[in-house]
Amino acid sequence: MTTPLNKQVDRLLRKVFGIEALRDGQRRVIDSVLAGRDTLAVMPTGSGKSLCYQVPARLRKGLTVVVSPLISLMKDQAEKLEEVGIASTAQINSSLSRSDEREALQAIESEDKDIAFCTPERLALPEFQELLRQTGVGLLVIDEAHCISQWGHDFRPAYLEIGAALSVLGNPQVLALTATATEDVIDDIRKQLGRPGLRVVNTGIYRPNLQYRVRQVTNPDEKSAVLLELVQSKKGVGIVYAATVKAAKEAYQMLLEAGESVTLYHGRLKAAERSENQNLFMSGERRVMVATNAFGMGIDKSDTRFVIHLQVPGNLEAYYQESGRAGRDGEDAECTLLYYHDDTRLQKFFLMKSKAPDHKHELDREKLERMIGYAQSGFCRWKLLLDYFDNPLPGFERCCRCDNCLSPPVISGEDFEQQQLGDLRLAEVVVGDQHQAGVAVG
Structure with missing residues (x-):
């Protein structure tokens, strides 16, 4: 009415x-x-x-x-x-x-x-x-x-x-x-x-134009090589997120030396330089922004076609917020996490340094474990996110566009058992009923 x-x-x-x-x-x-x-x-x-x-x-x-x-x-x-x-x-x-x-x-x-x-x-x-x-x-x-x-x-x-x-x-x-x-x-x-x-x-978190990927890497050199491969293979503008200023500087220098159109943003830059670099990216004069999480909140670059995370974030809330800066125009965009297991030590170090009360410290630790579980999972990436945020879609089982949907991982033996344990821990979101999804196995 x-x-x-x-x-x-x-x-x-x-x-x-x-x-x-x-x-x-x-x-x-x-x-x-x-x-x-x-x-x-x-x-x-x-x-x-x-x-x-x-x-x-x-x-x-x-x-x-x-x-x-x-x-x-x-x-x-x-x-x-x-x-x-x-x-x-x-x-x-x-x-x-x-x-x-x-x-x-x-x-x-x-x-x-x-x-x-x-x-x-x-x-x-x-x-x-x-x-x-x-x-x-x-x-x-x-x-x-x-x-x-x-x-x-x-x-x-x-x-x-x-x-x-x-x-x-x-x-x-x-x-x-x-x-x-x-x-x-x-x-x-x-x-x-x-x-x-x-x-x-x-209103829900699902954005079907975002295609989620995780690339497993085994050492820092491989991670740098995969980053360069991804940036060079992508069309349009994108953001590369690093967890530390040091990592952001190194990634920026590597891409710059490879001839990429790139700029840098982190909290230790002078305000004038941060503003200038942000303007270079927003105006399209630079194709790629390499940044810490100091960049992005409130930034509306709607034609961002890819977001790459060099290191695992501290929780899925942060990952969704940052990766969600891709594809705001509704067109297809890719969100890729480069997962190197040793990087989890950095987030654990951040937790140790945190001044949060005991109960929040424990909650943050659990959130980090779920973030790690996401990175190691064989589930549909969107199904994991929807379950984590307790935002189920009726009849939704898989997005058919993420890496795990397009190429279900083949897991066997002890690795399979560990995968199941990790996936079940991540999938259980206790809000009223417990939700449990099945693992995709080739």
Whole structure:
């Protein structure tokens, strides 16, 4: 049934955003927000999560505050709004000059803006909280909300302050946005925000245009050779992810010396150099970006045709987030993990160095084991991901496009027994019922 509010939404979409219709997931999230519910939207990369707060921000009273983990991400969001004629946004971050920051704060105070972007660190400051409290926040949006659970304890502790900030602000309505969230992460988000009734709208993670592969390698030289082979054989632009700055530098140098069009991004580069290299990749002047995980969140290079991981990530959430930066235009793209067993020691070292509480440390260890299980598995890669995120598709058994579906591994003897144990451990996702899938054996 079409309601007056639905008509308002449709009119706004056509006149302001130039969109004729929302996707089903977007409509469900927007309807939930406009109904006044605290909402967590779990939507895959490229599914239009930003529209889920942009539309309500124009239709609701009060300021919409968007908490974003990266300055580059909030700049991108604000610029896209300006492109469609929405200039009523303010950005509060450390990149602003004093005069620009003062102007933005004054605009918020005078209620001259519909949307204000800030980092979690800025939201944690008492003076900024007081400004927002006096202005009146109608909706607090938490972009990349999985960071609350995955980064909050060590890398970005300011995420743990969001719950307290909500209380100071008078407990405004919340919209949390992420591409991935297991039940454990969802429960943690609810707990950290103090919103046990947070409604979850999960549109699913399956993206049939992504073809997942794992290439097993036995030593560093073989890994470098396979990387070069993959990059040279792929058409279009791509991203190569490394787990350390050292590995990123080495891969960049190797590809550069081989004559590839390549650039580099990691946290130890100066800000100006990072920005320049990012622009070279985004503009198409460089075909391949070699980077650590410092690159990618909020980066919208929709024609990325391949993502290669040089080392196993710490968990499947990170792997799905990073590999999911391929194929955002809906066209076919390949996501390849180069699996060298010794690389798992690096992630175990990271776990040892972590300052997370005992219970989270154990959970992170289990997640790493599942990531390793994925890399060693003979299952359909998409089936593994869907089971891990407790996101089953009715009747789905195999994607028919990943490496294991196209060329089922032949396993025998002791290796088969070990494979079964690893696969069963990975496949068991206990959320209500236990899910167990069969191993593909040639």
